[in-house]
Amino acid sequence: MNTAGELQIYNSLSGQKERFTPIHANRVGLYVCGPTLYSEPHMGNMRTFINFDMVYRYLLKLGYEVKYVRNITDAGHITNSAGEAVDSIGKAARLEQVQSLEIVYKYNVKFQELQRIYNMLPPSIEPTATGHIQEQIEIIEQILKNGFAYVVNGSVYFDVKAYSQQYNYGILSGRKIDELEEETRELNAQEEKRFFADFALWKKANADDMQIWRSPWGDGNPGWHIECTAMSTKYLGQTFDIHGGGMDLKFPHHEDEIAQSCGAMGCNPANVWMHANMLNVNGQKMSKSLGNFFLPKEIVEGSTSVFTKSYTPNVLRFFMMQAHYRSTLDFTQTALDAAEKGFTRLSDALQLLDKVPTAGQSSFYVNDLIASFYSAMNDDFNAPILVANLFEAVKRLNLINDGKDNITADDLALLKTEMHSFTYDVLGILPTGVQNNDSKLAPVMDLVLELRQLSRENKDWTTSDKIRDQLTAAGIVVKDGKDGVTWSAQ
RNA sequence: GACAAGAUGGCCGAAGGGUGAAGGCAUCGGAUUGCAAAUCCGGUUUUUAUGAGUUCGAAUCUCAUUCUUGUCUCCA
Numbered sequence A: 001m002n003t004a005g006e007l008q009i010y011n012s013l014s015g016q017k018e019r020f021t022p023i024h025a026n027r028v029g030l031y032v033c034g035p036t037l038y039s040e041p042h043m044g045n046m047r048t049f050i051n052f053d054m055v056y057r058y059l060l061k062l063g064y065e066v067k068y069v070r071n072i073t074d075a076g077h078i079t080n081s082a083g084e085a086v087d088s089i090g091k092a093a094r095l096e097q098v099q100s101l102e103i104v105y106k107y108n109v110k111f112q113e114l115q116r117i118y119n120m121l122p123p124s125i126e127p128t129a130t131g132h133i134q135e136q137i138e139i140i141e142q143i144l145k146n147g148f149a150y151v152v153n154g155s156v157y158f159d160v161k162a163y164s165q166q167y168n169y170g171i172l173s174g175r176k177i178d179e180l181e182e183e184t185r186e187l188n189a190q191e192e193k194r195f196f197a198d199f200a201l202w203k204k205a206n207a208d209d210m211q212i213w214r215s216p217w218g219d220g221n222p223g224w225h226i227e228c229t230a231m232s233t234k235y236l237g238q239t240f241d242i243h244g245g246g247m248d249l250k251f252p253h254h255e256d257e258i259a260q261s262c263g264a265m266g267c268n269p270a271n272v273w274m275h276a277n278m279l280n281v282n283g284q285k286m287s288k289s290l291g292n293f294f295l296p297k298e299i300v301e302g303s304t305s306v307f308t309k310s311y312t313p314n315v316l317r318f319f320m321m322q323a324h325y326r327s328t329l330d331f332t333q334t335a336l337d338a339a340e341k342g343f344t345r346l347s348d349a350l351q352l353l354d355k356v357p358t359a360g361q362s363s364f365y366v367n368d369l370i371a372s373f374y375s376a377m378n379d380d381f382n383a384p385i386l387v388a389n390l391f392e393a394v395k396r397l398n399l400i401n402d403g404k405d406n407i408t409a410d411d412l413a414l415l416k417t418e419m420h421s422f423t424y425d426v427l428g429i430l431p432t433g434v435q436n437n438d439s440k441l442a443p444v445m446d447l448v449l450e451l452r453q454l455s456r457e458n459k460d461w462t463t464s465d466k467i468r469d470q471l472t473a474a475g476i477v478v479k480d481g482k483d484g485v486t487w488s489a490q
Numbered sequence B: 001g002a003c004a005a006g007a008u009g010g011c012c013g014a015a016g017g018g019u020g021a022a023g024g025c026a027u028c029g030g031a032u033u034g035c036a037a038a039u040c041c042g043g044u045u046u047u048u049a050u051g052a053g054u055u056c057g058a059a060u061c062u063c064a065u066u067c068u069u070g071u072c073u074c075c076a
Helices: A043-061 A087-095 A100-117 A130-145 A160-166 A177-187 A226-236 A247-265 A298-303 A312-319 A334-351 A365-379 A384-400 A409-426 A441-457 A462-475
Strands: A008-013 A016-019 A027-032 A063-068 A148-150 A155-158 A200-204 A221-222 A240-246 A272-276 A279-281 A327-333 A476-480 A484-489
Touching: A008 A272, A016 A087, A016 A476, A027 A043, A027 A226, A043 A063, A043 A240, A043 A279, A043 A312, A063 A462, A100 A298, A130 A148, A130 A155, A130 A160, A130 A221, A130 A226, A130 A247, A148 A247, A148 A484, A155 A247, A155 A484, A160 A177, A160 A247, A221 A476, A226 A240, A226 A247, A247 A272, A279 A298, A298 A312, A312 A384, A327 A334, A334 A409, A365 A384, A365 A462, A384 A409, A441 A462, A441 A476, A441 A484, A462 A476
Parallel strands: A027 A063, A027 A240, A240 A272, A279 A327
Antiparallel strands: A008 A016, A148 A155, A155 A200, A200 A221, A476 A484
C-alpha cells in the first residue's frame, strides 16, 4: 500500500471530509444502492455506478480487501405521494404482458451487459430483494418489538414520532419533521398512517399485485427501504464502512435506512455515507419524465436523439472521470468531443511508454509525479485532479520522445506500472491502440504504407495524400514521425 | 414553502484564506513537416454571479441579493 498521504472521504453525514479508517484493518465493507429493474438503466443511472466502481477500484488499489455489495431491486415499490398503490415493477410487467420476475430478468441481463460494456468490476455480490424477504420480515419484527413500528390492517408502518423520542430522524438529510408537518399535511391523506412522515415497512397486498409474499401480518410485500437494511446487515454486518448511492436517494431512502437500522439494532448502518451527484443534460437532471434521457448503449451506438455521433465507452468513462463524483455533470456534445480528443492524447501517450528511449539519468522527479496520482485520489477520490496529473505525465512522455527530457529505465518502468494502474485499474479505462497487432490488418497496412512511402519518395504527393485521406476516412490514422510511419485504427 | 447543493475563462471542469486560480478542449504565434496530422515551445481568455463585510491577505469565511439545480415518500 502506498503511503503518499491518507485517504480522505467526504461524509454526507457530517458534511465534511474525514480521514477514512475502516472498522477492521485492511478490510472495507461497501454497500451501494443498485438499480430498480423495471426498465433499462439510463446514462444517469450509470454515472452513479461508474463512480462507485471507481471508488471500489481505488480501494482495491490501496490494498484493501473490499466486500462490495450492490443490491438489485426486484420487488415493487409500494406507494406514491397520493397514497395510491403503485407497484412499478408490476405495472411495467402488465404493460408488456409478462410476469414481473420475467421483466426483472430481462432488464438484469441488459444491466449485466452494460456493466461489461462500461468495464465495471462485478461487485462481490448482487443480492436481490426478492431473495431476502425472510430477512426483511425479521428486521420488521425487530423494529416492532422495539416499539418503533405499528401494524394497521395488514400493513406495518415505521413510527417516526416514537423513533424521534430516542433518535434523530433527519440526521442525514437535515430535515426537521416538526417543520415539515404543516406544509405536507394536505398531501398525505393516508388514513392508515399515524403521522405523515411514517413510511411503510410492509404493505398489505392488493388484489392486482403481481408479487405477494406471506408474512406474520398477512399477504403483502415489503416497503422500499427495508431491503437495503436487510441485505446490508446480512452481508456486511450491522455497521459497516461505506454506504453509497445517488444524491436523490438521500431522502427518504437513506434517511429511512438509518432509521430502520437504529430502530431494529440500535446502530447506524454505515460510518461513511457517500452520495454521487446527478448527470444533467442541458442543465437538467436526466430523467424519463423530462424525455432528456438516453440509454448507455445508444450513445455507444450513436443512436441517441441528443447527439449526432457515437462515443466509445472509454471516452464516456474518461469524460465522467474529468468531473468530481460530488459535482453535477453536464452532458453536451461539445464537452464529449473535447473529452474524446483529450482521451486520444492520453492513450497515445500510454503507447509511448513502450517506445520511449531511456537515459542514464532522469531529468525530472518521477516519484513526485507518481505521488501526485495518489494524493489526488486520496483527496476524496478526486479523479479530475488525477487526470490532470496524468496529463502532466503525458507531457513528459512526449518530451522524452522528442529528446527534450530524459528518463532512466527504472523510472520508466515505474512510471509505466503506475500510469497503467491508475488509468486502467483505477479509472477503469480499457487499454486501446493494440490494433497495430491485428494479425490480418497489419500486413495489409504494411503494404499500403510501403506504397505510400514510395510515392512520397517520388514526390507524388497526390497519390500519397490520397492514400492517407482514404485511410483516415476508413478510421485509420497515419502519423508521420521522425523514426517512420505509425498508424492506429479506431 | 421547507431542506440541500451550486453559480469559476469561448466550452467542460479543478482548487476552496496566502504571491502568478489545475487539466482537457478551443484559439493564436513559432519549431518540425512536401503539405497535413501528431508532437514540442510560447501566448491569449476568468475584477472566480452581484453587493457589502471579516482579514495583513478571500474564488475560498460571513451577510444580503439574483439565478440555477436537486429532494420533499417513483428516482442513481
